[in-house]
Amino acid sequence: xxxxxxxxxxxxxxxxxxxxxxxxxxxxxxxxxxxxxxxxxxxxxxxxxxxxxxxxxxxxxxxxxxxxxxxxxxxxxxxxxxxxxxxxxxxxxxxxxxxxxxxxxxxxxxxxxxxxxxxxxxxxxxxxxxxxxxxxxxxxxxxxxxxxxxxxxxxxxxxxxxxxxxxxxxxxxxxxxxxxxxxxxxxxxxxxxxxxxxxxxxxxxxxxxxxxxxxxxxxxxxxxxxxxxxxxxxxxxxxxxxxxxxxxxxxxxxxxxx
Amino acid sequence: xxxxxxxxxxxxxxxxxxxxxxxxxxxxxxxxxxxxxxxxxxxxxxxxxxxxxxxxxxxxxxxxxxxxxxxxxxxxxxxxxxxxxxxxxxxxxxxxxxxxxxxxxxxxxxxxxxxxxxxxxxxxxxxxxxxxxxxxxxxxxxxxxxxxxxxxxxx
Numbered sequence: 499x500x501x502x503x504x505x506x507x508x509x510x511x512x513x514x515x516x517x518x519x520x521x522x523x524x525x526x527x528x529x530x531x532x533x534x535x536x537x538x539x540x541x542x543x544x545x546x547x548x549x550x551x552x553x554x555x556x557x558x559x560x561x562x563x564x565x566x567x568x569x570x571x572x573x574x575x576x577x578x579x580x581x582x583x584x585x586x587x588x589x590x591x592x593x594x595x596x597x598x599x600x601x602x603x604x605x606x607x608x609x610x611x612x613x614x615x616x617x618x619x620x621x622x623x624x625x626x627x628x629x630x631x632x633x634x635x636x637x638x639x640x641x642x643x644x645x646x647x648x649x650x651x652x653x654x655x656x657x658x659x660x661x662x663x664x665x666x667x668x669x670x671x672x673x674x675x676x677x678x679x680x681x682x683x684x685x686x687x688x689x690x691x692x693x694x695x696x697x698x699x700x701x702x703x704x705x706x707x708x709x710x711x712x713x714x715x716x717x718x719x720x721x722x723x724x725x726x727x728x729x730x731x732x733x734x735x736x737x738x739x740x741x742x743x744x745x746x747x748x749x750x751x752x753x754x755x756x
Numbered sequence: 757x758x759x760x761x762x763x764x765x766x767x768x769x770x771x772x773x774x775x776x777x778x779x780x781x782x783x784x785x786x787x788x789x790x791x792x793x794x795x796x797x798x799x800x801x802x803x804x805x806x807x808x809x810x811x812x813x814x815x816x817x818x819x820x821x822x823x824x825x826x827x828x829x830x831x832x833x834x835x836x837x838x839x840x841x842x843x844x845x846x847x848x849x850x851x852x853x854x855x856x857x858x859x860x861x862x863x864x865x866x867x868x869x870x871x872x873x874x875x876x877x878x879x880x881x882x883x884x885x886x887x888x889x890x891x892x893x894x895x896x897x898x899x900x901x902x903x904x905x906x907x908x909x910x911x
Contacts, residue, residue: 539759546762550769589784654773661776664784683783692785694811 520716527637527645527715540643548609548644549651553658555608556601560659563596564588564666572675581677585686588667589660593690593699594755597660599747602706605652606739610714613644614735617718618728641715648711649704656703698754705746710739794844795822796884800855800868805836806894807866808857814840814868821846824868840868848881850874854890866894 571587617640620626626636664686671677690696714735721731805827814822822842830837838855852873859866873879873890882888 542763542766545766545769550765553769553772593780593784651769654770654776657773657776657780661779661784664780686784687786690785692781696780696785 516716519720520712523637523641523716523719524645524712526635527641530638533638537643540639541646544643544647545651548613548647549655552605552608552651552655555604556655556659557662559600559604560592560597560662561666563600563659564592564663565670567591567596567663568667568670568675572671572677581671581675582681582685584667584671584677585682586689588671589664589686589690590695592660592663592667593695595747595751597656597663598699598702598706599743601652601656601659601703602710602743603740605648605655605707606710606714606736606743609648610710610735610739611732613648613711613714614718614721614732615728617641617644617715618721618723618731621719621721622723622728641719645711645715648714649707652707652710653700653703656699660699701754702747702750705750706743709742709746713739713742795841796844796847797825798822798840798842798882798886798888800838800840800888800891801830801833801835802838802855802857802891802893803835804857804893804896805838806857806859806896808838808868808894809866812865812867814842814870816846816870816872821870838868850879851882851886851888852876852879852890853882853888854892855888856892857894859895 567588568584571584572581575581575583575587617626620636620640626640629636629639668682672679672682717731717735717738721727808824808827810824810827812824813820814824822840824838825841826839828837828839829835849870850873852875854871854873856869856871857866858869870888
């Protein structure tokens with residue numbers, strides 16, 4: 499019985515310590531004198547790794563999800579004679595939910611796991627310690643550019659996802675299933691609001707960007723410097739960030755649209 | 757050479773993203789909302805507002821001129837009080853105008869229909885904070901069916 503309480507207490511303390519360590523890591527990486535000349539090439543390099551290389555999977559997933567949405571929505575809407583509502587259905591579900599959420603999940607799998615493995619391996623091969631030996635702060639040199647790259651590229655990827663998805667929905671709904679072209683766009687335009695729908699989706703993807711990148715960097719930075727350690731850290735990154743994204747999405751949706 | 761290629765690809769990435777944002781802004785979302793920019797406030801009391809909601813449109817002959825911004829209950833007579841913001845582009849409705857709660861289509865959303873009244877020498881225009889006195893409530897389906905059944909029973 500006492501052992502049970504001891505376990506609960508230890509787990510709680512470890513969780514709180516983890517959150518504290520992660521916060522300190524982020525603050526130390528981001529707060530400090532800006533060094534644009536030194537940091538900009540590193541940021542570009544990470545934008546390439548994190549953003550450009552995730553672009554293809556995001557575009558293809560977005561296209562197919564938009565097409566499936568249109569196909570599924572059509573079979574139900576046609577029963578009510580409301581095929582014109584296909585446009586707003588596709589656009590709103592993409593902009594409000596699927597764009598930010600699916601982008602964040604794909605991003606966690608595609609870029610987050612890579613960030614964790616990369617930093618974990620840097621730790622294992624003592625690259626981070628060598629940086630410290632040369633009086634270079636690894637938090638500012640390694641962690642900060644990766645964080646900003648994730649923070650910048652995730653919202654951009656979410657916008658691409660939604661745009662391509664809406665085009666996929668247009669392709670299936672109008673070109674294939676024969677919904678009226680003008681009605682599709684005009685009804686969509688009438689019911690999608692820039693601030694209420696597009697900007698709230700943008701805020702969602704900013705929050706997810708912070709959470710996913712932060713978890714990936716923290717898990718990599720504190721990974722056990724062994725092969726099983728890095729493997730476990732990579733798995734944890736994907737699991738934790740997916741759960742965090744889905745949980746936060748409910749909270750944000752309740753606040754924004756509830 | 758390597759660095760130049762990376763910079764170019766990042767440039768393509770950002771350009772595609774901006775194209776997506778522009779597409780969403782121009783083609784998908786409506787930003788020409790009548791409640792952006794300068795507005796003035798009008799009030800109207802109804803007996804029943806039906807399914808009217810905050811952000812429902814206010815239309816004159818089908819043209820959106822504003823939005824419903826607040827729905828409260830009048831403390832004195834317990835009537836629904838609807839606050840509307842009308843764009844200052846559409847100023848100068850006469851105070852003989854009337855407001856009704858209408859439904860777009862059979863299953864559509866409810867909106868406030870503003871019907872401009874006659875203009876005469878002793879008719880003032882509606883200014884910020886004025887009340888519209890002539891109002892028609894929303895049609896409640898249950899009442900309509902009740903009236904129909906009642907009139908059938910009288911035969």
